[in-house]
Amino acid sequence: xxxxxxxxxxxxxxxxxxxxxxxxxxxxxxxxxxxxxxxxxxxxxxxxxxxxxxxxxxxxxxxxxxxxxxxxxxxxxxxxxxxxxxxxxxxxxxxxxxxxxxxxxxxxxxxxxxxxxxxxxxxxxxxxxxxxxxxxxxxxxxxxxxxxxxxxxxxxxxxxxxxxxxxxxxxxxxxxxxxxxxxxxxxxxxxxxxxxxxxxxxxxxxxxxxxxxxxxxxxxxxxxxxxxxxxxxxxxxxxxxxxxxxxxxxxx
Amino acid sequence: xxxxxxxxxxxxxxxxxxxxxxxxxxxxxxxxxxxxxxxxxxxxxxxxxxxxxxxxxxxxxxxxxxxxxxxxxxxxxxxxxxxxxxxxxxxxxxxxxxxxxxxxxxxxxxxxxxxxxxxxxxxxxxxxxxxxxxxxxxxxxxxxxxxxxxxxxxxxxxxxxxxxxxxxxxxxxxxxxxxxxxxxxxxxxxxxxxxxxxxxxxxxxxxxxxxxxxxxxxxxxxxxxxxxxxxxxxxxxxxxxxxxxxxxxxxxxxxxxxxxxxxxxxxxxxxxxxxxxxxxxxxxxxxxxxxxxxx
Ligand SMILES: Nc1ncnc2c1ncn2[C@@H]1O[C@H](COP(=O)(O)OP(=O)(O)OP(=O)(O)O)[C@@H](O)[C@H]1O
Ligand SMILES: [Mg+2]
Numbered sequence: 001x002x003x004x005x006x007x008x009x010x011x012x013x014x015x016x017x018x019x020x021x022x023x024x025x026x027x028x029x030x031x032x033x034x035x036x037x038x039x040x041x042x043x044x045x046x047x048x049x050x051x052x053x054x055x056x057x058x059x060x061x062x063x064x065x066x067x068x069x070x071x072x073x074x075x076x077x078x079x080x081x082x083x084x085x086x087x088x089x090x091x092x093x094x095x096x097x098x099x100x101x102x103x104x105x106x107x108x109x110x111x112x113x114x115x116x117x118x119x120x121x122x123x124x125x126x127x128x129x130x131x132x133x134x135x136x137x138x139x140x141x142x143x144x145x146x147x148x149x150x151x152x153x154x155x156x157x158x159x160x161x162x163x164x165x166x167x168x169x170x171x172x173x174x175x176x177x178x179x180x181x182x183x184x185x186x187x188x189x190x191x192x193x194x195x196x197x198x199x200x201x202x203x204x205x206x207x208x209x210x211x212x213x214x215x216x217x218x219x220x221x222x223x224x225x226x227x228x229x230x231x232x233x234x235x236x237x238x239x240x241x242x243x244x245x246x247x248x249x250x251x252x
Numbered sequence: 253x254x255x256x257x258x259x260x261x262x263x264x265x266x267x268x269x270x271x272x273x274x275x276x277x278x279x280x281x282x283x284x285x286x287x288x289x290x291x292x293x294x295x296x297x298x299x300x301x302x303x304x305x306x307x308x309x310x311x312x313x314x315x316x317x318x319x320x321x322x323x324x325x326x327x328x329x330x331x332x333x334x335x336x337x338x339x340x341x342x343x344x345x346x347x348x349x350x351x352x353x354x355x356x357x358x359x360x361x362x363x364x365x366x367x368x369x370x371x372x373x374x375x376x377x378x379x380x381x382x383x384x385x386x387x388x389x390x391x392x393x394x395x396x397x398x399x400x401x402x403x404x405x406x407x408x409x410x411x412x413x414x415x416x417x418x419x420x421x422x423x424x425x426x427x428x429x430x431x432x433x434x435x436x437x438x439x440x441x442x443x444x445x446x447x448x449x450x451x452x453x454x455x456x457x458x459x460x461x462x463x464x465x466x467x468x469x470x471x472x473x474x475x476x477x478x479x480x481x482x483x484x485x486x487x488x489x490x491x492x493x494x495x496x497x498x499x500x501x502x503x504x505x506x507x508x509x510x511x512x513x514x515x516x517x518x519x520x521x522x523x524x525x526x527x528x529x530x531x532x533x534x535x536x537x538x539x540x541x542x543x544x545x546x547x
Contacts, residue, residue: 005346010348011337011340014337014340015339016339032284039328039429055257071335071336071337071338072332072333072334072335072336073335073337075297075300075331075335076299076300076329076335076349076388078302079301079302079321079324079327079329080321080349082322082325084319099311162351229513251263251303252297252302
């Protein structure tokens with residue numbers, strides 16, 4: 001597994017892609033800062049980073065797998081690999097770790113941007129009714145995002161193997177990022193009799209990024225904290241297995 | 253070293269190759285020939301364990317399956333398009349697979365790529381990429397090298413370089429399986445021909461046997477055509493006649509020598525007509541088509 005990880009890391013680090021990801025995160029966070037007047041919400045969401053990072057990571061993850069097909073290198077990857085699952089997993093792990101780096105970067109940038117866009121009138125140490133300080137909650141939200149990124153990375157790989165067109169995957173990811181939660185909420189409301197089942201729909205899982213620090217979200221997600229974590233992990237495993245199967249089956 | 257028996261390859265439910273059987277010994281240079289869509293690339297991919305197949309493939313007695321690629325550790329391959337990451341330099345691309353640096357450098361010099369090997373591959377021309385693809389296939393002293401259309405886009409000089417490398421490696425015991433539509437080039441290196449059509453092997457012969465069966469033709473010029481014709485008929489040699497021009501087919505050299513001796517006072521010139529390899533291949537394909545129609 002070490003060899004596979006080294007190989008994937010080498011390929012990943014030699015591309016421009018990671019830098020585009022950093023740049024995109026910075027720009028999107030500034031965009032959030034410019035367009036929102038709600039300082040508290042900006043701080044809690046790390047200037048929208050908990051929403052932006054999954055979108056960026058889908059784009060990068062799918063492009064990372066897609067390039068092997070674009071550059072005809074997948075055949076080398078496949079025949080040289082003594083264990084195909086390890087190769088697939090190694091790629092996932094590298095992209096995921098990059099996502100973790102994005103999360104840390106988001107925290108740093110948030111501390112910086114807060115000074116610019118929110119200023120001194122709202123302190124990081126302000127307590128929010130029994131939930132802890134703004135800083136604590138913001139950090140916890142980012143940690144929850146890290147869990148959600150497992151779901152995101154495995155989904156990105158699975159999606160690119162299904163639709164095979166990078167631009168389409170990015171489009172889908174934008175749709176999920178912006179409308180997924182709302183769609184899921186509407187779905188559960190409309191078919192409330194089936195809520196017990198529908199609350200497990202994958203779009204609902206995005207709420208993990210906020211629910212763990214704000215129990216009000218359970219009313220939207222209809223899932224307890226334990227359930228939503230289970231859901232995210234469950235979908236991660238499911239996407240991993242489906243994605244790997246597709247990777248194995250796809251003709252080179 | 254490579255044994256393939258009863259291999260059928262599938263894409264989904266579709267059967268692409270049917271009942272492929274052959275064995276290759278070390279040092280053989282096998283030319284895999286056939287029309288577009290015949291299944292050459294598919295056969296190669298199947299050997300590399302990346303296709304769904306039934307039957308058995310083994311390399312040095314180790315079995316290759318879709319999930320077990322251990323036997324492939326000393327197989328080098330270039331399939332269809334060179335596998336190159338454009339954001340890496342040529343050298344970095346090689347180093348992804350190379351087990352030792354020296355080997356890498358040696359192949360770079362051998363293929364005469366030193367001038368641009370440290371540039372990013374983004375800027376490579378078609379032929380430069382192709383050479384890099386061949387270089388990757390030759391890394392780590394492979395026992396078997398599979399080259400699918402290796403001459404794609406190569407200039408005259410590079411073609412000669414690649415040909416020499418193949419001969420050099422083959423003499424050192426490396427086995428080659430090469431597909432190419434450039435028959436004249438393949439003819440210069442291959443020791444065996446496998447002709448594929450519609451996913452089936454229709455000819456599998458040592459090149460010497462293939463050539464013997466398809467003997468060269470000779471043009472005979474004499475100042476007494478009638479006498480020559482008579483002699484040819486006596487000797488039951490196949491020939492064609494176009495006015496004064498006589499072309500003997502499928503003859504062995506001794507029979508012709510004999511003939512010339514008998515009419516030596518009239519003899520002007522004997523010209524061997526080189527085997528037209530393309531024509532032979534076309535004939536084989538036509539013959540098979542005829543057989544298929546007859547069925
Ligand atoms: N992924 C695929 N899906 C469907 N059919 C395929 C696939 N790959 C190959 N085939 C079919 O298999 C047959 C053999 O293809 P293959 O690429 O092996 O031919 P080839 O002999 O290499 O031809 P060429 O000289 O053009 O390279 C063709 O009829 C092709 O249509
Ligand atoms: Mg081909």
